[in-house]
Amino acid sequence: MLVAVSGGPDSVALLGLLAEWAREAGRPALHAATVDHGLRAASAAEAEGVAALCAQLGVPHRILLWDGAKPATGVQERARRARYALLVEEAQRLGGAVLVTAHTQDDQAETMLMRMARGSGPSGLAAMRERVRKGPIVLARPLLSIPKVRLLATAQARALPFVTDPSNGDLRFERVRWRALMPGLAQEGLSAERLALLAKRIARLDEAAAQRAKVLLQELSLQEPSLPALLLPVDDAPMLRLRFRALLSEPEEIGLRVVALALEQIGGEGGVANRLERLEACVEALRDAAREALATRRTLSGCVLSLAADGVLTLRREGPRRRGVHPAIS
Template sequence: MAAPASTEPRPLGEPEAKALFFALAGEERLLAAVSGGPDSVALLALLAAWARDADGRPELHAATVDHGLRPAATAEAEAVGRLCRSLDVPHAVLHWQGAKPRTGLQEQARVARYALLAEQARALGAAVIVTAHTLDDQAETLLMRMARGSGPVGLAGMRARTTRNGVPLARPLLGVAKARLVATCAARGLAFASDPSNEDPRFSRVRWRKLMPLLAEEGLTAARLGLLASRLARAGQALEQRAASLLPALSTRGEDGLRLDFAGLCREPDEIVIRVLARALAAAQPAETVPGELRLERLEACALALAASVRAGQPMRRTLAGFVLLLSSEGVLALAREPPRRRGVHPAKE
């Protein structure tokens, strides 16, 4: 009679880590973001072993952000420093200076953390930031974005490779369950810290995390949510490629701004219409302008209203993202910058 299969999570071994870090092999240097928790401690140990294993591997550095929010944070950063010294990895502690916000603390701390890491990466000379985001983090992110009404782009979850603050950021452990990283720490005898904010129900991510076991009982496991995110990312890539190829084919740029053959565009499915309009708005922005966030609901409503006007053969005027959109009865959409408003004067009363 066969012995029952073990349900204990397996630690990550170095051959598996080598496969996970394959995409990083060509980088000159890496900056591991290490908070001192089990995920980032396991990442650091695995990266250090991998970087030593062969000539030509990236130069590895580590950094810990002390947000100045908990008295224990200083001791935790010092513990990471000791671990880095034992692994022969240079380590820096980065401090979030200044007054802290009373609301949106976690979000502002996250913004500050990435800004500090990006500054350190540039100081090291174009280092790639590497974070220890896991499959569990991906599942929580997907649920949070679903609750906020995100579209396909948001529901594709976190990307394995992206750019933050102008610096490349890699997440090689997105497909790895957190339990396996805890097991990796145990197998290597690595101590780690526990942040009490990870159990604070005031934070939405913590509330979603506590729901995960209940969802898993119904089959909505972290692995299945992660698979959904990867499938949506794959579908989104195909849609974006189609939208990218259509914009130059359907648009012209003149002295009065960008013009788009919206009637021709409306022969495409609605999702492509929406994505091409978003690309047109981005392309029409002046080079020196930093575009603001465009809410998906407004973009969808505008694109679908324009499409309905094309089918009816009716002109339309809309404003969106700082632009005046003028649709002619022939189905040509002109995008022009919205004129500056006089302070205190509503545009409808001018």
């Protein structure tokens, strides 16, 4: 396992707990890594402090540097992407280690609120998952049900040294602003615990819907090779044919997910439709046409969706010379 340790109380507490856990026979080898983003003058010293703690605990440790020029805007998001890229690379170097992070119940609640404000659908509102694939490796978050105050108490009780990142109080950052609102929300009953529980329940529903959509996509996909000339792939662009009318008997959410999976399968831009609102509008137009046995055509995520009067939907990547030809809805 590779534990990501920033030097804050959450990750330091996780490091201490895992170091103790990993000493038992049959447990996997534990390694640690700290990403030095180079955004603050104290970051290098803080990373060295984590290295010293790891040495005391007998945990091999590496400092990973985010090199290059830093962005003027969107610093936290860019830093997050760089951090994960470096940690995934280190996990691969270790032979495919499981990456473990110290995200807490409070982090989960904040993430859910942020996504709610952005208009996320069920998959987004499920927030962070306890175990998920991150590119080629597995990412585990074992502390999602644990409040941050308990981890702070754990670090203090074990005399584990930690630092406090001053950016955690900088209201220029979105997550910090939501964090400042949490005490007031908790007074009204919307505590971190309840938000995290809601995220867990939404994740349960999301998984069920996702599995149903996968089964339906396979069942409704058409494989026959004989197609009208107008429906043949353009410039060998990937294509998929689907018995779309059969989706009218399914809940709308399932239909949305089947189309999103189909777009992803043929390489739609951004994987699934890059904005839920556009996907919803497109699928609703297709459903209306299918009910009336009408043919229609839409574009979405760099793909052309052609619905025939018989209810068969053909999805294909737009060819380079066809971009912008078909009317898109947004």
